[in-house]
Amino acid sequence: MMLLKRRTLAAFAAPCLPLTGVGLPLVVYLPPYYAGTLGLDLAMVGILFSAVRWIDLPIDVAFGHWIDRTETRFGRFKPWLFGGAFAMALGLAMVFFASPGITPLLAFAGLLLLYTGFSAAQVAHTSWGQALSTDYHERSRIFGWWQAGNMLALISLLAVPPLANALAPRFGWEPSASLGVHAMGWVLLLLVVPTFAAIMLGVPEKKSVHQHPHGWADIVKALKRPLLRRLLLIDLFASLPPGFGGALLIFFFEAARGFSVTEARLLLLFYFSAGLIGAPLWGWVARRTSKHMAVAWAIGSYAVLHACLVLAPSQNFWLAGAGMLLAGLPAVAPAFLVRAMLADVTDAETLATGSSQAGLYYAVLVGVQKLGYAIPVGLAYIVLDMVGFDAKLGSANTADAIDGLVLLFLVPPIVTALTAAWLARGWTIGKDEQARIIAELAAGAAKRT
Numbered sequence: 001m002m003l004l005k006r007r008t009l010a011a012f013a014a015p016c017l018p019l020t021g022v023g024l025p026l027v028v029y030l031p032p033y034y035a036g037t038l039g040l041d042l043a044m045v046g047i048l049f050s051a052v053r054w055i056d057l058p059i060d061v062a063f064g065h066w067i068d069r070t071e072t073r074f075g076r077f078k079p080w081l082f083g084g085a086f087a088m089a090l091g092l093a094m095v096f097f098a099s100p101g102i103t104p105l106l107a108f109a110g111l112l113l114l115y116t117g118f119s120a121a122q123v124a125h126t127s128w129g130q131a132l133s134t135d136y137h138e139r140s141r142i143f144g145w146w147q148a149g150n151m152l153a154l155i156s157l158l159a160v161p162p163l164a165n166a167l168a169p170r171f172g173w174e175p176s177a178s179l180g181v182h183a184m185g186w187v188l189l190l191l192v193v194p195t196f197a198a199i200m201l202g203v204p205e206k207k208s209v210h211q212h213p214h215g216w217a218d219i220v221k222a223l224k225r226p227l228l229r230r231l232l233l234i235d236l237f238a239s240l241p242p243g244f245g246g247a248l249l250i251f252f253f254e255a256a257r258g259f260s261v262t263e264a265r266l267l268l269l270f271y272f273s274a275g276l277i278g279a280p281l282w283g284w285v286a287r288r289t290s291k292h293m294a295v296a297w298a299i300g301s302y303a304v305l306h307a308c309l310v311l312a313p314s315q316n317f318w319l320a321g322a323g324m325l326l327a328g329l330p331a332v333a334p335a336f337l338v339r340a341m342l343a344d345v346t347d348a349e350t351l352a353t354g355s356s357q358a359g360l361y362y363a364v365l366v367g368v369q370k371l372g373y374a375i376p377v378g379l380a381y382i383v384l385d386m387v388g389f390d391a392k393l394g395s396a397n398t399a400d401a402i403d404g405l406v407l408l409f410l411v412p413p414i415v416t417a418l419t420a421a422w423l424a425r426g427w428t429i430g431k432d433e434q435a436r437i438i439a440e441l442a443a444g445a446a447k448r449t
Contacts, residue, residue, distance in 0.1 A: 001237065004132060009145040011202030012132070014150030014195040015081070015125055021157050022088065022118040023150075027246045027373050028268065029161070029181060030095065031381065034107065035391045037177045038100050043385040048104060050378025052111040056119055057367040062124045064363020071150060075205035077131075079125035085196045087117025089189055096185025117365060121196075127362040130203070134441075136434045137287055139340040144283040147336035151275035158268045160184045165262070176241050177261075206288065230423060232368050237261050237420035238299050238334035239372020241306065243414035247376045251384070252409045254394045256402050258315040261394075270321040274328030282333035291337045291344075292355040292427030298333030300421035303414045310410045330349040334420065339365065344429045347437045351444075 027049070035045045063080065070076050091114025098107065122414050128368035129142050161180025169174045253264035286294040309323040339362075389397055397405075429437075 003138065004142065005277070006201055008348045011141065012129065012142070013149030014202075014301030015085075015121065015200035016090070016146060017153040017156075017195050018085075018092075018188050018191040019118065019122055019125065020150045020153035021184070021191075022114060023154075023373070026095075027243065027377060028158075028249060028265075029184065031247065031377055032176055032250050032391060033181050034098075034102075035381075037181075038098060038102050038107075040102070040104065040107065040110045041385075042389075042391050043382050044104055046378045046381025046385070048111065049381075050374045051110060052115055053370040053374030055112065056115045056370060058372070059116055059121060060091075060119045060363045060367035061360065062363075063120050064127070064357075064360035067124055067127060068357055068360055075189035075313060077124040077128040077205060078200050080120050081196055081200060084117045084124065085192050087113060089117070089192050091115070091117055092185055092188050092192075093124050096181055096188070113138075115358060115370075119363075120187065122366050123363040124367065125199070126339055128199075128203070129339065130204075130346055130362065131205075134347065134438050136431045139338065139343045140283055140286050140291060143336040143340045144279055146339070147279045147332060148276065150335065151272055151279060151388075154270060154272040155273070157184055157187065158265065159273060160187050162262055162266060225349060227348060227429070228364070230427070231341055231345055232364060233421045234295065234420050234427075235334065235338045235365055236368045236372055237416045237423065238295070238338065239369050240376060240416035241299070241302060242331055242422075243373040243376035244380060244409065244413045244416075246305070246373070247380050248405065248409045251389070251391065251405055253320065255389075255397050256395075256406050256409075257320065257389070258395055259317065259320070263317055267317075267320055267324045270324040271331070274325045275332035278329040278332040279336065281329065282337065285333075285339075286337055290427075290430045291341050292424045295334050295337050295341075296424035298337075298422045299417050300332040302327065302330040303417035303421070305408065306413050306417070310406065335369075341427070341429070344434045344437070347434065347441060350430060351437050351441055367411065376412070383408060 021117055031045050031049050034040045034048075035042045040048075041314075067080055070079065072079055091112075094106075094110030095114050098110065126146075129146060133139055148164055160183050161177075164180050164183035165175035168179055173179060196349070242289065249268065250261060250264045253259045253267060254261055259267070282294050282298055285297065305323070309320075309327050312323050313321055342361055342365055349357065351362075364382070364437040384401075384405060387401050389401040389405055
């Protein structure tokens with residue numbers, strides 16, 4: 001086995017910096033911002049942010065289908081990364097620089113453009129990661145770098161709004177929620193060109209030996225395959241806990257625990273900083289056991305630590321920070337380990353069917369992860385509106401509204417995390433099985449040549 005060079009892995013991870021900005025920070029910052037500062041109705045915000053991801057799901061699948069059929073002189077993945085980056089940049093401008101009084105239709109249009117570009121780039125990016133190596137543990141290393149890029153991006157981006165507001169008086173600006181969101185938008189836009197140039201210039205692209213065009217009927221067949229279905233369920237139930245946590249975190253710490261909005265956002269830095277330690281830690285656990293057992297232990301421990309976070313006393317910033325730090329350690333594992341597991345599934349299905357559908361598989365996984373963030377925003381914001389929670393009131397909300405918020409923050413993440421852990425324990429592809437699959441694929445390729 002030949003290990004990939006670190007500079008190659010760094011170039012591969014570079015697009016995570018802007019792509020991550022369309023993930024959890026968008027869920028954490030934008031819905032409260034649109035419901036508060038921009039003046040959209042709370043339930044409408046939940047519907048918009050949820051609906052655009054449901055609509056985007058078939059777009060993910062279409063992109064995966066087309067990526068698997070792509071063959072150009074520039075490569076298979078690069079054209080999709082370029083097109084996705086361009087559309088995403090336009091969407092970032094519309095979404096992060098929206099003005100107060102924005103209509104739901106215009107907000108929806110900006111979100112749809114943003115997520116369409118994100119879909120094309122994200123599906124191409126993760127599919128390319130699968131193609132970089134066929135080794136069981138090297139794939140964990142590849143997606144470990146991918147996750148480290150995500151964690152670096154999250155920490156950096158979440159630090160932008162408080163930093164912008166802290167520096168604002170020096171430049172004669174008024175600190176505000178708008179200033180923080182606009183600053184984050186500018187950082188994301190400035191990152192798009194250099195990071196996407198890094199991967200397109202610094203990462204070699206190999207032609208897939210098993211790549212064959214496939215039809216739309218293959219999409220339905222793929223979703224019927226037990227291995228892929230189980231892995232998609234693992235990813236969905238592992239994405240829902242941080243989805244609920246991210247959608248409700250600012251409301252929870254402000255209204256239910258008595259922190260300021262600035263303090264609530266600073267607590268996120270503890271959570272994501274832990275990911276820089278958690279990614280190599282869970283990569284080590286995966287190498288000592290298996291990828292699926294590392295996922296099971298990580299998401300199971302997340303359920304316990306999330307419950308402890310909710311039970312912590314109010315208005316103790318450093319205790320809350322310690323709780324967020326501990327919860328962040330296991331939260332990082334499923335994202336990169338499930339993608340490494342999907343690379344093994346792709347090989348198993350290639351052996352079974354004779355053709356590689358990596359783009360399609362990763363497209364479906366990207367779509368499932370989006371649902372993991374879309375469902376919490378849509379469901380939680382609608383329920384909060386039903387129990388009378390007002391995003392503008394904070395801790396001045398009624399006791400019943402705050403109790404509803406606490407229950408939403410506590411119960412769904414724990415139940416879905418434990419479900420993901422149970423599903424992961426029953427996984428069947430370990431190191432030995434994956435080595436057998438690769439050997440048979442290599443033997444088949446040798447016969448054809």
